[in-house]
Amino acid sequence: MSAFELDARLRNDTHRVGELALCSVLLMDDARFPWLILVPRIAGMRELLDLDDASRTDLYAEIDRVSRAIRELYTPDKQNIAALGNVVEQLHVHVIARYRSDAAWPRPVWGHGDRIAYAEPAAIERLIALRTSLGIGAS
Amino acid sequence: MSAFELDARLRNDTHRVGELALCSVLLMDDARFPWLILVPRIAGMRELLDLDDASRTDLYAEIDRVSRAIRELYTPDKQNIAALGNVVEQLHVHVIARYRSDAAWPRPVWGHGDRIAYAEPAAIERLIALRTSLGIGAS
Numbered sequence: 515m516s517a518f519e520l521d522a523r524l525r526n527d528t529h530r531v532g533e534l535a536l537c538s539v540l541l542m543d544d545a546r547f548p549w550l551i552l553v554p555r556i557a558g559m560r561e562l563l564d565l566d567d568a569s570r571t572d573l574y575a576e577i578d579r580v581s582r583a584i585r586e587l588y589t590p591d592k593q594n595i596a597a598l599g600n601v602v603e604q605l606h607v608h609v610i611a612r613y614r615s616d617a618a619w620p621r622p623v624w625g626h627g628d629r630i631a632y633a634e635p636a637a638i639e640r641l642i643a644l645r646t647s648l649g650i651g652a653s
Numbered sequence: 654m655s656a657f658e659l660d661a662r663l664r665n666d667t668h669r670v671g672e673l674a675l676c677s678v679l680l681m682d683d684a685r686f687p688w689l690i691l692v693p694r695i696a697g698m699r700e701l702l703d704l705d706d707a708s709r710t711d712l713y714a715e716i717d718r719v720s721r722a723i724r725e726l727y728t729p730d731k732q733n734i735a736a737l738g739n740v741v742e743q744l745h746v747h748v749i750a751r752y753r754s755d756a757a758w759p760r761p762v763w764g765h766g767d768r769i770a771y772a773e774p775a776a777i778e779r780l781i782a783l784r785t786s787l788g789i790g791a792s
Contacts, residue, residue, distance in 0.1 A: 561732055563720055574713045581702055593700055596735035600751060600759035612739060620739035622761050 518557040521604040527629070529637055532650035536572040537607075539580060539648065541641060544629040547618075548588045548611035550580055550644070559605035562597055573607070580609045583647040594622065657696040660743040666768070668776055671789035675711040676746075678719060678787065680780060683768040686757075687727045687750035689719055689783070698744035701736055712746070719748045722786040733761065 520538060528540035528551060536556075542549035554565065554573055562570060581593055590611035597607045610623055618626040632640065645651065659677060667679035667690060675695075681688035693704065693712055701709060720732055729750035736746045749762055757765040771779065784790065 561720075561724075562734060563717065563724065563732075570717070571713075574710075578702065578709070581700075585700075585702065592737075592739055593702075594735070594737045594739070595701060596733070596737065598731075598733045598735070598761060600731055600733070600761075622737060622739075622763050624761050 516557045518555045520553060521602050521606075523602050524551065524553060524604065524606060529632075529641055531641055531644045532648070534576045534579070534648070534650065536569060537576050539644070539650070541637070541644065542629075543631050543637070544623075545632045545636060546627075546630050547616060547623050548584060548590070548640075549623065550584065550609045552576055552580060552607045552609065554605055560599060560603050561605065564605065577607055577609060579648065583644065584609055584611050587643055587647055596622075598624065655696045657694045659692060660741050660745075662741050663690065663692060663743065663745060668771075668780055670780055670783045671787070673715045673718070673787070673789065675708060676715050678783070678789070680776070680783065681768075682770050682776070683762075684771045684775060685766075685769050686755060686762050687723060687729070687779075688762065689723065689748045691715055691719060691746045691748065693744055699738060699742050700744065703744065716746055716748060718787065722783065723748055723750050726782055726786050735761075737763065 524540060528542050531539040531541050536554050537552040538555055540551040542551060554569060559565060565573060577595060584593060588611040591614050592612045594610040594612050612619060663679060667681050670678040670680050675693050676691040677694055679690040681690060698704060704712060716734060723732060727750040730753050731751045733749040733751050751758060
């Protein structure tokens with residue numbers, strides 16, 4: 515069994531928030547949307563059903579936890595939660611804060627225009643707030 | 654507390670597969686994609702976090718169950734599972750079989766072109782197969 519390694523595209527397009535028990539938590543480097551991605555650190559996973567029952571239960575709990583953090587920090591009009599994986603095959607789950615005023619509303623965010631990277635101070639500020647809310651260190 | 658009533662747009666755009674313990678299972682009336690929608694029969698829900706813990710656990714179990722049925726019946730290249738709700742506010746979860754050859758691949762299905770309704774025999778055939786696989790009656 516090969517060791518888990520984060521998909522290169524996920525790594526390149528995100529900032530690392532930190533580690534929960536099962537998942538790495540990533541912040542999509544797109545200042546248009548507060549957009550987190552959970553990636554279970556188990557090699558070879560593509561579908562939710564690829565996880566064993568215990569890990570899938572853990573993933574659902576971590577989705578809930580990230581979703582609560584997003585609700586508290588960003589008070590979105592709507593959360594979008596999705597496991598798609600048509601482009602990046604490695605299993606990952608999007609948890610996104612959406613607003614009626616955002617760039618893509620009411621359409622989904624995927625493939626909508628071009629990503630706008632965070633200015634560095636804004637990214638750092640957001641990462642600190644997320645780590646505090648999730649109770650995780652940068653490690 | 655008001656009684657649960659299925660959102661009118663969900664009702665109009667789908668065929669009814671049947672009822673699981675928590676959710677109504679709907680087949681999107683779009684022959685381009687094998688596309689199911691789960692709707693928890695609890696009034697006033699918009700977000701996954703609106704559900705109490707027990708109901709959210711039940712929803713996750715029913716997502717897994719529908720996802721297994723879709724895998725067995727349609728052997729998709731990828732499943733897309735998502736709770737969006739930017740257009741229809743009533744809490745609902747999409748479980749969609751995707752293929753590298755399908756009309757929208759690799760983009761998400763939402764907002765992609767126009768829905769193509771099933772011919773009636775194809776819809777009935779699909780509903781029967783889904784009910785058998787899920788072990789639920791039309792009721």
